[in-house]
Amino acid sequence: MRIRARHGIAALVAGVLTLSLASCGGDAGVGTDSFTIGLLLPNRATPRWEKSDKPLIEKRLKELCPDCTVAYVNAEGDPTRQQHQITSMITKGVRVLILTPADSRALRSSVQEAHRAGVPVVAYDRLAEGPISGYVSFDGAQVGRLQGEALLKAMGDGADRGSVVMMNGDPTSFNAAWFRRGALSVLTDRVKIARSYNTQGWTTENAHANMSAAIAALGPDRIDGVLAANDSLAAGVISALKSAGVTDLPPVTGQDADLDAVQRMVKGEQYMTVYKPFAKEASAAAGMAVALGRGEDPRDSATTTIDSPTTKNVPSVLLTPTAVTADNIRQALVKDGVYTVDQICIPELRPACVKAGLTP
Incomplete structure (x- = not known):
């Protein structure tokens, strides 16, 4: 995989912060049309997909395109099921797909099918093979x-x-x-x-x-x-x-x-x-998907490009991850609104939370 930066660090930060407006033509473009966006996540074994990514993406898509509809499915860890889900969405007329592949190689033919049908694909969190139109993830x-x-x-x-x-x-x-x-x-x-x-x-x-x-x-x-x-x-x-x-x-x-x-x-x-701040990732993917659904160029909101095994110069947004230990849970996660102290410090963990500095 080859990554090419298109801008410096300052531009990267600015691109992330302004992505939703840049990719959707600003506030004036919001709500001027309606179409269906397909959201395909890979499994339920990893809690983040259902608990964080799905609601965050759906919320941001609704903010950027109030009249758009989101069609959601989960592959339950089965690449064949996800292939059928993509075919079904194409048949039902979705305009753009946000895809986290259950198996990147196995889904190549489905991405090609979407491309032939004129349905752009934004690979989310995991790089997919085939002619994807954009990629949003972390480094x-x-x-x-x-x-x-x-x-x-x-x-x-x-x-x-x-x-x-x-x-x-x-x-x-x-x-x-x-x-x-x-x-x-x-x-x-x-x-x-x-x-x-x-x-x-x-x-x-x-x-x-x-x-x-x-x-x-x-x-x-x-x-x-x-x-x-x-x-x-x-x-x-x-x-x-x-x-x-x-x-x-x-x-x-x-x-x-x-x-x-x-x-x-x-x-x-x-x-x-x-x-990995999921809200930023979800916002970037939603912005890119809405831009593609409106026929806009995803490169306008990308901050870099990536070469997949099948496609060169994929417009991409790569965000910055953060290491978290017990010492910085409050700073990294509680202050960022990921969890409250009460969610983390269930009764049996109260003594440990005191030791970790999460509770007095």
């Missing part, structure tokens, strides 16, 4: 680097001789490979990668099985840290360690700032997560 290499840097910090003085298990994402996902490369850019030559696994479907259950295999092969005392690509995988890793009788858990990374993960961080079970 995946930076996500991996943040995870790797946090893991080294947590491992402390023993990092340079420690053994790490890598729990990567689904092998069909470009993002999984992107995260892994970013993490390895930090970890290579610093730690020993004792085992590395791809986790089919990004599921907690498969991560649990992979981690159990790592524990059986290495022994729990020879695992000094785990680079888990997201919070669902971190949950599987931690449950496998507990099942093996490990009480002094090694540091475990994550991504997506799931509420369960934040609570695990408060309890000291998960060391960190990567917060």
